[in-house]
Amino acid sequence: MKNVTSLLAAAFAGVLLAAAPARAATLKVVATTQDLEALAKEVGGDKIETDSLAKGYQDPHQVEPKPSFILKLNKADLLIVVGRELEIGWLPPLINQARNPKIQAGADRYLDASQFAHILEIPTGQITRAMGDVHPQGNPHYWLSPENGRKIAQGIQKKLSEIDPGDAAYYSQRYADFDRRLGEAEKRWNAAMAPYKGVKIVTYHRSWPNFVETYGLNVVGYVEPKPGIPPSPSHSLELTQEMKKDNVKIIVIEPYFDAKTPQAIGRETGAQVVTLAPSVGGAKGAPVNDYISLFDYDVKTLVAAFQAAGVK
Ligand SMILES: [Zn+2]
Numbered sequence: 001m002k003n004v005t006s007l008l009a010a011a012f013a014g015v016l017l018a019a020a021p022a023r024a025a026t027l028k029v030v031a032t033t034q035d036l037e038a039l040a041k042e043v044g045g046d047k048i049e050t051d052s053l054a055k056g057y058q059d060p061h062q063v064e065p066k067p068s069f070i071l072k073l074n075k076a077d078l079l080i081v082v083g084r085e086l087e088i089g090w091l092p093p094l095i096n097q098a099r100n101p102k103i104q105a106g107a108d109r110y111l112d113a114s115q116f117a118h119i120l121e122i123p124t125g126q127i128t129r130a131m132g133d134v135h136p137q138g139n140p141h142y143w144l145s146p147e148n149g150r151k152i153a154q155g156i157q158k159k160l161s162e163i164d165p166g167d168a169a170y171y172s173q174r175y176a177d178f179d180r181r182l183g184e185a186e187k188r189w190n191a192a193m194a195p196y197k198g199v200k201i202v203t204y205h206r207s208w209p210n211f212v213e214t215y216g217l218n219v220v221g222y223v224e225p226k227p228g229i230p231p232s233p234s235h236s237l238e239l240t241q242e243m244k245k246d247n248v249k250i251i252v253i254e255p256y257f258d259a260k261t262p263q264a265i266g267r268e269t270g271a272q273v274v275t276l277a278p279s280v281g282g283a284k285g286a287p288v289n290d291y292i293s294l295f296d297y298d299v300k301t302l303v304a305a306f307q308a309a310g311v312k
Contacts, residue, residue, distance in 0.1 A: 027164060030076040030103075032087050033060055034280040035143045036113055036152070038291045040080060042178040043157045047167050053091075056281025056288070059256040061133070061228065063090045073098035076109070078163060080156065083114035086140035109163070114140065116155035117148040120209040132226025144278065145210035146186050149291050153178055185292050189215075189299045195312050196303070200246050202239065202271070204253040204262060207278045211298070220246050223253070223262050231261040243269045249309035252302070254278045274305040 027048045031037040037052035044050065051072050054063045060082065073079065073094055081087060095104060102109040114137075122138035123131075142148050157175040161168035197216035204223040212219055221242050225235035242248075243265070251262045251273045259273060266273045276298045277283035280291060288297045306312065 027077045027160070028075055029078045029080065030072050031080040032082055032091060033143075034282075035149075035291065035294070036080045036082065038280045038289075038294075039113075039143075039149060039153045040156050040160075042291065043153050043171055043174050044160055045170065045174050047164065047170060048160065053094075054087075056277065056279035057255050057284070059254070060086055060279070061089060063087075065090050065094050069094050070097050073103060074100050076100060076103050078109045078111060078159065079103040080111045080113055082140055082143070083112035084119065084137040084140035084142070085135050111156070111159050113152045113155060114138075114142060116151040117142040118145070118151075118210070120213065121206065132224075133228025135227075139206060139209050141207040141278065142210050144208060145214045146182055146189070146295060147214070148210060150179060150182055181292060185295065189295055192299050192303050196306055199250070199306065199311055200248045201250045201252055202243060202248055202265075203251070204257050207254055208252060208276075220248060223251065223257075223265065236261055236265055240265055240268050243271060249311050250274060250302075250305055252276050255282055255284060272305050272309045274301060276301055 026046075027044070029037075029040050029044060029048045029050045031040055031050065031052045033054050034052045034056040037050045040048065041050050053069050053072070054060045076098075079095075081091065092105070101107060104110060119138035119142055121135075123134055123136060127134055127136050143152065153175055157171045160171045164171075193215040198218055200218045200220045201212070202221045202223065203219055206222060206224075206227050208219065211217075221239045223231050223236075223239065225232050248269065249271050251266055251271050253259060253262050253273060253275050255275050255277070259275070262273045265271065275284070277286070277288050277294055280288055280294050282288065282294075283297050286297055288294050
């Protein structure tokens with residue numbers, strides 16, 4: 001009898017031990033894009049579990065909502081969004097249906113990463129439908145500058161430390177390590193891009209203002225007549241004339257747009273069409289799996305295109 005009791009006691013103690021974890025459960029972080037997920041991973045390491053809704057090869061303005069997104073949002077301890085209305089077409093109903101009060105817009109666990117970033121193209125004056133899909137709060141493709149990536153990572157570090165103060169030193173050390181690696185990589189990218197300062201390019205969508213500001217490139221036109229509006233023959237003709245006049249040799253496109261029109265413009269003007277990755281996970285056949293390799297890929301691909309086009 002005594003044996004049975006002690007066995008039971010031991011078993012019960014075992015259950016208690018198993019039920020009391022040594023440390024807090026891993027935080028579930030959901031980001032709307034793979035870029036923000038990658039930055040969260042840099043800082044959160046193995047203290048967080050991450051997921052992203054939009055994939056890097058998808059147009060982040062237009063993401064098809066899936067039931068699985070609602071489930072992910074329901075379980076999220078933290079939601080990180082790009083903001084500036086990038087996700088306005090698909091995210092709000094998903095958040096509503098997720099039944100997770102913590103991550104509702106404006107709530108404590110809803111982190112708008114744009115608050116940490118340098119935002120370009122904030123419109124002045126009245127915005128009308130005639131202007132196309134202009135974002136009233138500025139250009140939401142701001143993650144494409146390393147300095148913004150650094151500031152976003154720091155913002156995420158602060159947020160994670162607030163939610164999980166016990167691991168604050170860990171997050172701070174991870175951020176410092178990312179900051180150091182990013183700084184080393186920036187020297188590399190700056191050196192590779194330095195010969196091309198002032199080079200005129202055309203891009204499909206206004207995805208690259210922060211990128212071109214970083215490297216001093218000069219965007220003289222867009223394949224889209226207006227943001228979010230598909231190419232039109234009259235605009236393509238105007239753009240072709242402009243490119244011939246300015247001797248533009250590069251058209252940068254995003255992987256999710258139809259390459260037909262830019263290729264036709266390229267044939268007409270002798271310009272190269274180059275597909276860059278606008279996001280982590282956005283390069284076909286290339287392992288662009290983290291924030292630093294995103295810039296490695298884009299800088300390498302762009303420099304190769306400049307060389308092939310005989311730019312400088
Ligand atoms: Zn856009």
